[in-house]
Amino acid sequence: MARSQPLGIKPPKPNAPRARYSLRDTLLSYGFLAPALILLTLFTFYPLAYGSYLGFTEYGGARFAQGLAPKWIGLENFRTLAADPLFLTALGNSVKYLVIVPVLQLASLSVAVLVNKNLPGMAFFRAAYYIPVVTSISLAAVMWDWVYNKEGTLNWALGAVRLIPEGSFFGWLNNEQTAFWAVMLVTFWRGFGYYMVLYLAGLQGIPAELEEAAVLDGANSWKRFWSITVPLMKPTILLCSLLSTIAALRVLEEVLVLTNGGPLNSTYTALMYVYSKAFQGFNFDYGLASAAGLVVAVVALLLSVVNFRLFRESDGGES
Amino acid sequence: MSLVVRAPSQTAAPRRRNVKLGRIIVRYVFLIAVLIFAVFPFLWTLAIALTDKTAGGSIYNFPASLFPKAITFHNFADVYRTFSLGKYIWNSVSITGMTIIGTLLVSALAAYPLARFRFPGKGIIFAVIIATLVLPGETTFIVNTLTLKKMGLLGTHLGVVLPTVAAAFGIFLMRQAFLSIPQALLEAARLDGAGELTILTRIMLPLSVPSLAALGIFTLVGTWNAYFWPMLALSGAPDAVPLSVAVLKLKGQFNYDPFNIAAGSIIMMIPVLLVFLAAQKLFMRGMEGAVK
Incomplete structure (x- = not known):
């Protein structure tokens, strides 16, 4: 949030006197902007409009193969979705995935506070924590699949400290009780360094005197964290929670590469449903997939609003 | 006392x-x-x-x-030979290279008028570009595959690259760089009779090298690591997939050799790791997150 200014996302100032625009500048400007505007229209705005339209049509399968245009069917796709237990499971799993948001944000903020000290080695820790962020999801899948394997490091480590008896090892991604949380841990692993960096940027803005004054007043670090760091970091926390909420609701890649939605659909998420309906199997259904995508978009929008409300209310409560 | x-x-x-x-x-x-x-x-x-x-x-x-x-180091040689890794490395290099060049070009061109010109509709274009940051993208990948198919680009590297090069992040990053260049420099060039394209290539870009490098590095890491979109756009062209897609495919093979997969993974990780270590400070500034 504090970074938005250096990147200049502020709109330009309105032109004070209504001087006439020069034709030359106007033509040049649109000439320079043309590639970006054409690409954005074609690959960002058109998909949004056409994808929304497809949600209300029958399109895919035989109809698509014959080259027929999408056929308007109103809310039929949404009725199908509401009656499809797989979609309800998928949507439920995506909402359940939101559990990660508070855990991930609290952990990232805590880690940021820990590495924000002037002690030897902090730059090293920061860089090392960021490595998962620059690791491709496909490599993460290769590595974590071995960790979670029945004979993998997780079972070995837990067995070594006697948390799991030797004979009852299991594959964490093959067990419907654990697969969901195992996938979530990979999201956590890839995310905490990312949010840590955003929080570090925010922490630079907290005046050191405030911290020192609190120390002199005898506030321990736990108290300082909750009564200085958290309140002052509220804008950054809001931004990060928002990013994290939308990312959690849209989780797809982790699921795709680790479990493909299984076992027994325990990790099948809403976007997995969208992807699967549109591209997996022979009966691809762009209409139904787009409708499911629209539902996810609406839920994401509602959650963003809730996120803002929650923060504003807790703001008002304190002041 | x-x-x-x-x-x-x-x-x-x-x-x-x-x-x-x-x-x-x-x-x-x-x-x-x-x-x-x-x-x-x-x-x-x-x-x-x-x-x-x-x-x-x-x-x-x-x-x-x-x-x-x-x-x-035998596993590295082994995986390179048996899985024809060279082909996939080349695919990754091709896709990443094209994406970097495209992103820098499109972003710099779009940023120049946004930073330096007065023209009608500027405010709207600004709003439109900012809107891309918050628009829902849940169905984008479906429509984009249909569009690319119609254009005959599905299954080609260009098809993977085109939808990703125009993005708000790059445009705003370059606009900010251009805003910090003194206006007097431009005026002097114009008095000398330089055209706008000359000003862009001879003055603006050379003075914005740090921002261009930053944008290039973020694009490199993001594109090299990308999995979902290239997997989807190249699902009909298994020989054209980048390393990120190939590594997982190799792992899915029956009877795969985990030592070779590990070696392949490390080969894929090394360029990104080197770039990251060399440009750590850039990543630690948290710029990426600001507009994601």
């Missing part, structure tokens, strides 16, 4: 120092625990990649698998 005051503080000081030292130790213990969590999968994969598999043993042979007795 002063003695009375000082006496207790003298006994308290060493205790306070001990408490402080204890806190620092706790802090480091915690930091190291997080460190292990963060880099362990990577280090284990590295260990597997370096293990001499001819000596027998499985990757699940603990703790031997974590600390290979004999180190060899």
Whole structure:
């Protein structure tokens, strides 16, 4: 949030006197902007409009193969979705995935506070924590699949400290009780360094005197964290929670590469449903997939609003 | 009087120092625990990649698998040969290279008028570009595959690249760089009769090298690592897929050799890791997150 200014996302100032625009500048400007505007229209705005339209049509399968245009069917796709237990499971799993948001944000903020000290080695820790962020999801899948394997490091480590008896090892991604949380841990692993960096940027803005004054007043670090760091970091926390909420609701890649939605659909998420309906199997259904995508978009929008409300209310409560 | 005051503080000081030292130790213990969590999968994969598999043993042979007795680079050569890794490396280089060039070009061109010209509709275009940051993208990938198919670009590298090059992040990053260049420099060039394209290529771009480098590096890491979109756009062209897609495909093969997969993974990771280590400060500034 504090970074938005250096990147200049502020709109330009309105032109004070209504001087006439020069034709030359106007033509040049649109000439320079043309590639970006054409690409954005074609690959960002058109998909949004056409994808929304497809949600209300029958399109895919035989109809698509014959080259027929999408056929308007109103809310039929949404009725199908509401009656499809797989979609309800998928949507439920995506909402359940939101559990990660508070855990991930609290952990990232805590880690940021820990590495924000002037002690030897902090730059090293920061860089090392960021490595998962620059690791491709496909490599993460290769590595974590071995960790979670029945004979993998997780079972070995837990067995070594006697948390799991030797004979009852299991594959964490093959067990419907654990697969969901195992996938979530990979999201956590890839995310905490990312949010840590955003929080570090925010922490630079907290005046050191405030911290020192609190120390002199005898506030321990736990108290300082909750009564200085958290309140002052509220804008950054809001931004990060928002990013994290939308990312959690849209989780797809982790699921795709680790479990493909299984076992027994325990990790099948809403976007997995969208992807699967549109591209997996022979009966691809762009209409139904787009409708499911629209539902996810609406839920994401509602959650963003809730996120803002929650923060504003807790703001008002304190002041 | 002063003695009375000082006496207790003298006994308290060493205790306070001990408490402080204890806190620092706790802090480091915690930091190291997080460190292990963060880099362990990577280090284990590295260990597997370096293990001499001819000596027998499985990757699940603990703790031997974590600390290979004999180190060899044979797995790297083996995976390169048997999986024709060179082809996939080339695909990754081609897609990443085209994406970087395209992103820099499109972003710089779009940023120039946004930073330097007055023209009708500027405010709207600004709003439109900002809107891309918050628009829902849940169905974008469906429509984009349909569009690319119609254009005959589905299954080509260009098809993977085109939808990703125009983005708000790059445009705003370049606009900010251009805004910081003194107007007098441009005026002088215009008086000398330089055209706008000349000004852009001879003055604006050379003075914006740090921003161009930053944008190039973020694009490089993001594109090299990308999985979902290239997998989807190239699902009909298995020979054109980049490393990120190929590595997983190799792992899905029946009877795969984990030592080779580990070596392949490390080969894919190394360029990104080198770039990251060289440009750490850039990533630690948290610029990416600002507009994601």
